[in-house]
Amino acid sequence: xxxxTEAQFHVLAVDDSLIDRKLIEKLLKTSSYQVTAxxxxxxxxxxxxxxxxxxxxxxxxxxSQNRNQEIEVNMIITDYCxxxxxxxxxxxxxxxxxxxxxIPVVIMSSENVPSRINRCLEEGAExxxxxxxxxxxxxxxxxxxxxxxxxxxxxxxxxxxxxMEECLSPDRTRTRYSDMEVI
Amino acid sequence: MDRNQVHRQVALMRQSFFDxxxxxxxxxxxxxxxxxxxxxxxxxxVTLYYRDxxxxxxxxxxxxxxxxxxxxxxxxxxxxxxxSSSSIGAKKVKSECTQxxxxxxxxxxxxxxxxxxxxxxxxxxxxxxxxxxxxxxxxAGPKExxxxxxxxLDICPxxxxxxxxxxxxxxxxxxxx
Numbered sequence: 001x002x003x004x005t006e007a008q009f010h011v012l013a014v015d016d017s018l019i020d021r022k023l024i025e026k027l028l029k030t031s032s033y034q035v036t037a038x039x040x041x042x043x044x045x046x047x048x049x050x051x052x053x054x055x056x057x058x059x060x061x062x063x064s065q066n067r068n069q070e071i072e073v074n075m076i077i078t079d080y081c082x083x084x085x086x087x088x089x090x091x092x093x094x095x096x097x098x099x100x101x102x103i104p105v106v107i108m109s110s111e112n113v114p115s116r117i118n119r120c121l122e123e124g125a126e127x128x129x130x131x132x133x134x135x136x137x138x139x140x141x142x143x144x145x146x147x148x149x150x151x152x153x154x155x156x157x158x159x160x161x162x163x164m165e166e167c168l169s170p171d172r173t174r175t176r177y178s179d180m181e182v183i
Numbered sequence: 184m185d186r187n188q189v190h191r192q193v194a195l196m197r198q199s200f201f202d203x204x205x206x207x208x209x210x211x212x213x214x215x216x217x218x219x220x221x222x223x224x225x226x227x228x229v230t231l232y233y234r235d236x237x238x239x240x241x242x243x244x245x246x247x248x249x250x251x252x253x254x255x256x257x258x259x260x261x262x263x264x265x266x267s268s269s270s271i272g273a274k275k276v277k278s279e280c281t282q283x284x285x286x287x288x289x290x291x292x293x294x295x296x297x298x299x300x301x302x303x304x305x306x307x308x309x310x311x312x313x314x315x316x317x318x319x320x321x322x323a324g325p326k327e328x329x330x331x332x333x334x335x336l337d338i339c340p341x342x343x344x345x346x347x348x349x350x351x352x353x354x355x356x357x358x359x360x
Contacts, residue, residue, distance in 0.1 A: 018235045019267045022228060026216050081262070110266045132209050132270045135216070
């Protein structure tokens, strides 16, 4: 496995539940990710610089928070059900943004609603985790992050395995497996 | 009581939580996240849960006093509370939450109130048990209980390690849709 760079991936976690934020933060940190956790979609959008003026930064997924800071977000993991804008709304906004659409988005939900899951995957979510999220779920994130990094390094890489291919594949269960995988 | 005996007591207490259905596998997930960087992670999360859920319980109580009952609101509050309870592995509490939501969907106010009383009982019982457990664990001193090493496929745990009946976390329930 070519882990050439020891770069720390930065994950933005969005969840209105204090407990779940603490949990996801720990899960991600245990997996050696850098974490920023916010409690609402509007805060996430603010962090990503989507609120207010259009970002002119030509280097996605780097987003300028302000002139002095450049924040890179390699993945967004968000709860689905939140007061105000939902995780699905966030997903849509990310995918509609020229500068952010390549950031992988993962949705979490405590409710197992197949139509909801499909909707998210069709909208471009990489994974859908049932809560409570576990380490085995977080372990599934690395390939998405590595791919994102590869895409970043090779701008002409045609690795777009998005949308349709995702939701049509029957093998991809978006939630925890029952098989005894040796981790 | 020597240290080994205290450890054994703690392990037995812990096992009883699973055997008696107070806690589920999610609690083990929390334990697995505990490490040198966060040696009290489980206790921190549980403490946070009890602190945070006080607010949620109050919201539900207030909502239950309204007339007529707003079942949507009640369900929404309970959804949040259930989520938190689920995240710490509070099995019986979570079960009451589910029951409560069923009554909300059915528009059964009496059912809601009855279930809520039961829920609060379970919530309080668990709190007491966990407080005692953490206190004892601290007295026992740092060992496997506090800082769990990386789990292996350990189906028959060695009693010496105080992993009495530890359930390997990778044995998951089937999910399909």
